[in-house]
Amino acid sequence: MLLSALSCFILFAAVLFLLFFGAVWSWFSRRRPERAKWLGALSAMLGCCAGTVLALPAAAQWVPAQHFAFLGLHWQIDALAGFFMLPVLLLGLAAAGHSLGYLQGHGGQRQGTYWFFFNLTLLAMLLVCAAATYIELLLAWELMGVMSFALVAFSFQEQETRHAAWVYLLACHAGAVFLILMFVLAGNPNPGYAGTAVACGLLGFGLKAGFPILHVWLPEAHPAAPAPVSAIMSAAMLNLGIYGILRFLPPVSPGLLGWLLLGLGLSGALLGIVLALAQVNLKRLLAYSSIENMGIAFLGLGLGFLGLSQQNAAMAVCGLGGGLLHLWNHALLKGTLFLLAGAVFKSTGTLIIDKMGGLGKDLPVSKNLFIANAAALSGLPPGNAFLSEIMIYLAAFQGVLSGNHVILAAAIIAAVGLALSGGLAAAAFCKASAAVFLGAARNPRNHEPHPECRLMLGPELFLSLLALASVIFAPWLWENILPGVLQQSPLIGGGSWPLSAEHGSQTLSAVRNFSFAIIALIAVLGFLRHRQLRRKVLDTGCTWDCGYALPTARMQYTGTAFTQPLSDYFRLTLGRHRSTVPVQGYFPQEAAVHITASDPGDRLVWHPLSRFTARIADKTRRIQSGYLHLYILMILIALIAMLIYAVASSLPPAAAPEPALPAAGQLHQNAAPLQP
Amino acid sequence: MPQNPFFWWAGLITALLLAPLLPGVINKTKACFVGRQGPSLLQPYYNLHKLFRKDCIRSSTSCGPLAWAPGLELSALLLALLFLPYANQLSPFAFTGDAFLFAYLLGLGRFALVIGAMDTGSSFEGMGASREVQFAALTEGAFFAVIGFLAFASRSLNLSEMLSCPLPANVPTVIAAVILAAGIAFIVMLVENSRVPFDDPETHLELTMIHEAMILDYSGPDLGFILYSAALKLWLMTALVVLMLLPGDLASAPVLFILHLLGVLLGGIVIGAVEAVSARFRFLKLPQFLLGALCTALIALALTVIGTGGGR
Known part of the structure; x- marks a missing residue:
């Protein structure tokens, strides 16, 4: 000890x-x-x-x-x-x-x-x-x-x-x-x-x-x-x-906290991923996806706290544990993706997705890592994020099965929202990996492709392996670590009953086994296909493109085009966020479209707020006359006002027999709780 | 309900063997509706056989995913096949929460196909992939609402028990809700498998297709993999709808096995009939339609909650 x-x-x-x-x-x-x-x-x-x-x-x-x-x-x-x-x-x-x-x-x-x-x-x-x-x-x-x-x-x-x-x-x-x-x-x-x-x-x-x-x-x-x-x-x-x-x-109270976190998590998850869809900057897209994943973690925690307030052990354990597990999974996957974005930036000098393309041939290992991590972060099965998402789904469905009507409604909406955000995340990450690494290069690169930097590749591989390891160890983590971690939180550990890991650990180990089954199956099918093709002529040719023999890189779908139907559907890139140079004449010379995606948080809350503050500041500027006399007068007025206030508020103690002591006592009383 | 694993395995093997028959049934039905003779029922088998013998040509733009996407899609679907309760027999692989794994495995297959499509740098395939992810994302919500309904109706989180539980026969609202939810599952099936009215696999113009536009650059065994996976997926989703409508206590296992098989083939005929009599919807209207399906599935859940007297 x-x-x-x-x-x-x-x-x-x-x-x-x-x-x-x-x-x-x-x-x-x-x-x-x-x-x-x-x-x-x-x-x-x-x-x-x-x-x-x-x-x-x-x-x-x-x-x-x-x-x-x-x-x-x-x-x-x-x-x-x-x-x-x-x-x-x-x-x-x-x-x-x-x-x-x-x-x-x-x-x-x-x-x-x-x-x-x-x-x-x-x-x-x-x-x-x-x-x-x-x-x-x-x-x-x-x-x-x-x-x-x-x-x-x-x-x-x-x-x-x-x-x-x-x-x-x-x-x-x-x-x-x-x-x-x-x-x-x-x-x-x-x-x-x-x-x-x-x-x-x-x-x-x-x-x-x-x-x-x-x-x-x-x-x-x-x-x-x-x-x-x-x-x-x-x-x-x-x-x-x-x-x-x-x-x-x-x-x-866990009930109140649960509802708050549930609402915040659901709105954060959907808002984050919908905004991620519309981004053209790779790291900005990843940042919005972080908001989504934090939202998913909050959703899990919210469901867990609701379970605590309902005395529903399965819902509480699955929600809280799933939320915490998602933090780890997100950390490993998003860390790798940001590091890969750095490697992409070093290689191209830009972060604008629509200017990249075809990087997969220059950075083959990075390409595979990026696609694998992106798929895992969208919650797709052999990846580790699926393990935490399935726990959060389990928590939601426990609420559906055994909650009262209000909990049932909230839980099914949470589950549907999580499913929607999963689908949209897959769309956003398809966009990111496809527009950056796949297809042909949209901008001709002016330097020779240099081999991938080992110093950058090593850490990326390290984190990816950790992500794979976290699939293997998830059931162990769930049974041996998470209950103890949760007990340490004063919000949870004060509960009248202990959290046990019996809920969900069977599901986790089943999912882990199936994750490895699918990896094995992919390997087997790949091997069979390889054997089948070895005896045949494998030819390469230009992309079919419906018979057009001279496709250029500019004809490809860009990242913005890829998600345009969805971001239009969510009204992110319509109206004043889009300016077009329309096609004119029978033989049009040029046409263009400029799209910006705005953040509703910025647009609806912070910009109006900052404009409001600026207006008030403008009004109050009038007292800043620049004359020293006026400033001194203001100080004097303020001092007199404070003096009057102090005298007025201390009148009752002054009427008491011992005016000084209670005041000191009051001070002490006020100060005491501040001490740690 | 007595369990007989023999019939489950028989159901699995039937699915693997008969899956390519289903597109044949659909095409035959369509041909009958318009008064043609149509291709043979076994045409998909001939096509697969032909493709597996052929050589392969690959786009020079590709940097890899084009090659591994078909195998990945097939393995995701093969694994998803393990969770359905064929002939209402519980799957030996079932576990609590396998419904989510099932849904996400379908998602994995789709992700692989989309990445493969984008690998060619073709504008047509980009267009197909873009539409695919859009409609898939919106369908996901409806599908999970259906799963929520099934979970509540069967009081279970495992797909086998969800689909093979007996109906509470004397509650009319629940029966109405089951039919409603099965209808939504049918719509989800049509979207997931790119059938009319959501996608037309047989137009002459690549511009108007979703799934078929994504696989333009595949040839030989790779295309065979993809066609076989598409057939498996069709079988899988049709079986899901059929199993939702077949109460588990209807009959003994052999009868249920026959019923389930006939139901899937009947599903093929229904899909063919729908394709023959309706045209493709406008793409712009599809999102509204899919969110409407989501709301309808939630209504089915609400009906069940009211019908069975609430949760607790």
Whole structure:
């Protein structure tokens, strides 16, 4: 016991030490890019490996939960913390390796800067997971926001990137403000504030986790950041919003929370994937798909909390477990996809899907990895995301089978919504993989195709193998890890009955076996086909194209064209989002169409809000006359007003026999709950 | 209900062997309706035999998926075949939640075909693939609403029990709901298999087709794989509709086996009749139609909930 506590402490300190000193050292050697690069990368990788040794036993509950003080603050490593640390560490490891390849060509002092902020972002994310009380959480949360802001702004020379970084910084700080409010209100003994505290918590954590409407920073920040950073942010940092909800949200009835998360999850899943369909920027598409997947996880958690409130054990376990499992699956798959998007960017110099095409011949391994990961993320069977989606379906259908009428209606709508989002995700990822990798190149490339960069390929393969491994280990994870992780959350563990893993584990192992059956079947059929074709003449020719012998690359369906029926159907690209140069005359010379897809969250909420604020600010500008006398007068008026207010409000205690003591007592009373 | 695994295996093998007969039945029915003699019932078998002997020609644009898509689609469908309760006998492979695996395996087959189509860089195949994913995404909702109905009506999450449970005979609303849901499943079947009125497999213009436009560049054994998978899928979905309408306690296993077989072939005749008397819908109207089907399936569920006196 003592030994494990000691080793836990030493490992934690080692992770902190490695990441922190790696960061600082590579910052100070930024004038020597080679050294800065290797220092930063090695310390990040070593830190992540040490962290895995720390987090894995904690998540698997091989060692008891540890609490300790470090740097005068309190930290704890328990199953829940370990569970959310692992994606950070694995993604951090892969992203560090990938950055080595991705940053090739960034000379000068950029390497040192990058690795400084990269390591500190990883460090902050780990500290968020390990925070034991509010103070540590807020400190780490703020550090995480600021450090990742610097990474988002890495290529600050571009105006779009500066805008994205600005939006991201605002979102981070708004989230932090809500969290501070939450902790202040939650500490207040007056029960009237409990509801507001929960609302603030959901807003604060939801800003990070990509709740619908609050998601607008995501599609801005992800395309702007370097690919490995997008991978970490999308795959690991979004999860921390959910971690915050599970660990730090003030007590709230599971029924209410369930309904909220269900509604948010369903709308997030559908909104995210419908918007992903219409995107032309590859990383923006992936970012919207992250919103969808976070929505699916929320849907699962929402169903689980509803199950808790209904005392429906099967629904609770399948929903909560499925939601958490989906976070891991999404982390592995989306991380790989972002890394692959980075490789594509390095190879083509653009992220616009409609300008690519035919990359599969230059990057054959990346093509196969991308298609496999995209199919898996759409929830298709041999992939790992299907395992978590089937659990969420099971939770919904448990609600259909044994809930009352309201639960039944909500559950069937959730299941149908999940099915729709699955179908739309398949459409979006068909678009992404087809328009980027398949067909012929739409823009002639001006350089010779160079072989795939090994430094970038390795991490992508590593994450894909982990995704495959998570299919194998899912039933084990379900039985041995998830119940313990869920018990650690105060929102769940306080329930009157323990969560058991008997629900769903049979389904999971059956699905796992069938996943491998299908892989085996594909291999067998491929072999048979190969044998059949070996004896025959295999000829290649030009694409049939209905007899037209000179098809050009511009005749292909572009990504936008591929999803145009769907995005038109959802009214995303109609009206003022589309401008056409129509075809004119019998022998038309030119015709064009320009399509932009707007985000309804931006259009309907944030733009009107910012216009409103700007109008008010405009009005209030009148008092800024520029005369010092007037300013002094204003200060004087404000001071007098405050004085009057203070005197008026302290009148009753002044009438009491001892005016000073109650005031001090009041102060003390107010301050006490603030202490952690 | 006594279980006899022999009839389940017989049903599986019949499906594998007789699946190509179903397109033959459809074509024969269509021919009869318009007064032609039509191709032989066995024509699909001849076609498959011919294709498996032929050489293969591949588009030079392809970078791989074109080659592995047919095998992937076939394996997804072969696996999906394992979950239906042929002759109302529970499948030995059934597990809680296999209905979702069934639906997603169909999705996997479609994904493979779409990726294969896009691999050729052909504008026609791009058009077909684009339409395929659009209609498939919208059909998915209707299909899951049907599964929800079946799950509630049979109080089970496993496809075998869903499709082979006996009907509560004395509840007229439930019977009405079953017929309604089977109708929706029939529509889902027509969309999934690209039949008239949603898609026309036999126009002379590639521009107006969905499924057939996607497979323009396949030849030889690859095309054979695809045609056989299409036949399997048709059989699979028709059997699903037939099993929904056949209550599990109707008769003994051998009679049910015969009934199920006849039902599937009758399904072929119905599809042929529908194709003969109706024209293809406009593509732009299809999404409304599919969402209407989704709502109808939800109504069927509501009818059952009311008919059986609610959940709890």
